[in-house]
Structures are given as C-alpha cells and as structure tokens.
Amino acid sequence: MHLLNKVGKTPLIRLTMDGFNRMDIFVKLEYYNPTGSVKDRAASYILPKLLNDNLINHDTTVIESSSGNFGIALSTYCRFLNLNFLCVIDPNITPVNEVLIKNLSSEVIKVTVPDKHGGYLLSRINKVKDLLKTRENSYWINQYASCYNAEAYYESLGSEICDELDHIDYLFMGVSSGGTITGVSQRVKERFPTCKVIAVDTEGSVIFGGQAKKRYIPGVGSSMVPDILTQSRIDDVVIIEEYKAVQMCHRLLRENSMFIGGSSGLVLSAIEKYFRGKNLSIRPRVLTIFPDRGERYMDTIYNADWCNRFLSISTTVN
Ligand SMILES: Cc1ncc(COP(=O)(O)O)c(C=O)c1O
Incomplete structure (x- = not known):
C-alpha cells in the first residue's frame, strides 16, 4: 500500500x-x-470524489488558493493521482511552505498586489477567477464552499x-x-x-x-x-x-x-x-x-x- x-x-x-x-x-x-497535517483528510477525499463524478479528469488544471497545509496536501495528492495542480500563493507564505509547494505543484502563481483589506485573500481569489476564465478545462477546489470539504x-x-x-x-x-x-x-x-x-x-x-x-x-x-x-x-x-x-x-x-x-x-x-x-x-x-x-x-x-x-x-x- x-x-x-x-x-x-x-x-x-x-x-x-x-x-x-x-x-x-x-x-x-x-x-x-x-503530508503532516489534518488537511490530508480533505485533499485525499476530495480529489478521488471529483474524478469519480467526472468533474475533473487527467487533463484538468486543478486550482486552489492556499499558502499553507492545504496547498501542500493538494499538491502531493494531485501528483500521486497524476493530476495537474496550480497553486495560487501570496507573499505571506512561509519559506518552508513555499519550498514544499513549489516542488510538489505543477505550477505556482504568487499574487503580489494586496486587496482592499491590506491582505491577499481577495487578490488570490480574483486570480483564481481569472484563471478559470482563461484556462480551458480548469477546476477550482474552493475549500471555503465545497461540500466535499x-x-x-x-x-x-x-x-x-x-x-x-x-x-x-x-x-x-x-x-x-x-x-x-x-x-x-x-x-x-x-x-x-x-x-x-x-x-x-x-x-x-x-x-x-x-x-x-x-x-x-x-x-x-x-x-x-x-x-x-x-x-x-x-x-x-x-x-x-x-x-x-x-x-x-x-x-x-x-x-x-x-x-x-x-x-x-x-x-x-x-x-x-x-x-x-x-x-x-x-x-x-x-x-x-x-x-x-x-x-x-x-x-x-x-x-x-x-x-x-x-x-x-x-x-x-x-
Ligand atoms: C493548521 C491548520 N490546518 C487546518 C485547520 C482546520 O481548518 P479548516 O477550518 O480549514 O478545516 C486548522 C484549524 O485549526 C489549522 O490550524
């Protein structure tokens, strides 16, 4: 196993x-x-569900905005399941998480412009929404709204x-x-x-x-x-x-x-x-x-x- x-x-x-x-x-x-956190439970459950429901396939770009444990878990399980994973991160990411996510993901995009609250969450979400419009066959995990989470x-x-x-x-x-x-x-x-x-x-x-x-x-x-x-x-x-x-x-x-x-x-x-x-x-x-x-x-x-x-x-x- x-x-x-x-x-x-x-x-x-x-x-x-x-x-x-x-x-x-x-x-x-x-x-x-x-992968060292509780987020393994979500990542290892959500991805097979999406494959099974035909919401994603092996050509899909799976996208999530995360600078932390979920990004690490998703990038690991996407690699394991032979899926393409694009992780949207921000400048507040810790050096350790950045090394892990960059090595494990297919692609990483770092937003640099803060949102109206001075943080980066809204900037990351806007970037994800742009990507969904411009990339054919892309899917946003969206942990904040996914019932699978x-x-x-x-x-x-x-x-x-x-x-x-x-x-x-x-x-x-x-x-x-x-x-x-x-x-x-x-x-x-x-x-x-x-x-x-x-x-x-x-x-x-x-x-x-x-x-x-x-x-x-x-x-x-x-x-x-x-x-x-x-x-x-x-x-x-x-x-x-x-x-x-x-x-x-x-x-x-x-x-x-x-x-x-x-x-x-x-x-x-x-x-x-x-x-x-x-x-x-x-x-x-x-x-x-x-x-x-x-x-x-x-x-x-x-x-x-x-x-x-x-x-x-x-x-x-x-
Ligand atoms: C490091 C870490 N990961 C995940 C969680 C759980 O968060 P969520 O509400 O996203 O399931 C927590 C909550 O305490 C956390 O501290």
Whole structure:
C-alpha cells in the first residue's frame, strides 16, 4: 500500500498538563497524516470524489488558493493521482511552505498586489477567477464552499472520534475554511447529542463577526466567512489573542515535549479560557485536535525575534 493511502487513524492521546486538572483532555494528533497535517483528510477525499463524478479528469488544471497545509496536501495528492495542480500563493507564505509547494505543484502563481483589506485573500481569489476564465478545462477546489470539504471530515475524522471514545462532553476546534468543524460537529452530534461544540478563532479574523486586523499565525482564522460553516453545529465561540496561542505552544514544548503548530496552542488556550472560573459539577471529557507540527513554524512561532517583533512577547524558545 502506498504511503499516501495511510491517511487518518491518527493517535488519540490523553493530555495531562498543569492547569488542566479539572477535565480529561483527549487530543487527536493530526500531524501523523502523510503530508503532516489534518488537511490530508480533505485533499485525499476530495480529489478521488471529483474524478469519480467526472468533474475533473487527467487533463484538468486543478486550482486552489492556499499558502499553507492545504496547498501542500493538494499538491502531493494531485501528483500521486497524476493530476495537474496550480497553486495560487501570496507573499505571506512561509519559506518552508513555499519550498514544499513549489516542488510538489505543477505550477505556482504568487499574487503580489494586496486587496482592499491590506491582505491577499481577495487578490488570490480574483486570480483564481481569472484563471478559470482563461484556462480551458480548469477546476477550482474552493475549500471555503465545497461540500466535499466538510464531508471529508464527517466521514474520516468524525467517524474515528466516535469509534474511539464512548462519550464526549466538549469538542474544541479551530476554524479556517470551516471544513473540519462542520464535518466533525455533524458526525459527533449524531452520536453524542449532548456534546457541546466550541469553535475557536483568533483575534483579527472575521469568521465570527470580529473586527479584521492583521494576523500572523497561518492555518486558523480568515478574512471572509466560509459558506460551508452554515452547515456546522456550533454551540459557542472562543476568540483568542495570537500571542496567547504562541505562549501555549512554547509551554507545550517545554512542559510536554510536544512540538506543535500555532492552532494547537490556540485550541488549548481556548480550553483554558472557556473553563476558567466555571463551576464544574462533573469532570468533563474534552476532545480537540492538533492539526500540524512545529517544524512549519520555525521561522515564526519558534523564532524568538519574530515573537518579539510581531507579537511583542519575549521568549526563551529559539
Ligand atoms: C493548521 C491548520 N490546518 C487546518 C485547520 C482546520 O481548518 P479548516 O477550518 O480549514 O478545516 C486548522 C484549524 O485549526 C489549522 O490550524
């Protein structure tokens, strides 16, 4: 069996950490997927579906706008399935992701002009729309709107969670395209109707109505509201400042020897914030995921100068 067929069945661990003693926290380590992130689940599910539905064929140019894990996963699985992949990236891409995407994709286009919000999301989407008009037989994956994105997580991650645990009180998930939380919340609520689903987002993201501002941690948050979120089953939202997520990443490295990506620190910070000061009559069972590893954030979250410059935090991690 090929390595890329080894998606899912990621380890489920119980996390013990100072300050989290009043609850049982279980974490799915999604960085065990073949290309290193939770996005393997979406890419490896969506592409065969599109082939099967004849929405794409081996002459199609598959297009997506992504400077992160989804771009890495799609470029890898397109290569594996012998598909042409064009990735639209922007200048905020990290050097590591740029090397990976450039080596794995058939073609890469980097937009350079910021949009009216000062970011690049709208510029990337406009570039994709131009490409769809000018390239015959091209197809936009569009993770923000594709029903297959959420379906991937319903079928794989959501099912695994329901098979592995006999009870869950709370599910905490970071949000970007909304695929993970939408699919998993639907599946988990079917099996555990009383489970509360808590969406986690960063300050500066507009997904849950916040004020847009410059964000530095890739992977979570968005400057537009994803269409697929309308199908999600969210009970509550916790917004976390980025520096707190980064400090939690550093703490996990020091205290638990876990080298994780920014959104993992984000969800843990959200769990801490959500339960702080709450009277708990039971010992809740909380489930979350760690979407990716720390390596992709060596130039940012695990770089002391960057932490100091962009988030005004001093750290001994470097
Ligand atoms: C690195 C990373 N990838 C993917 C996701 C999930 O995002 P989406 O909402 O696009 O499924 C997250 C969310 O926490 C993330 O941090």
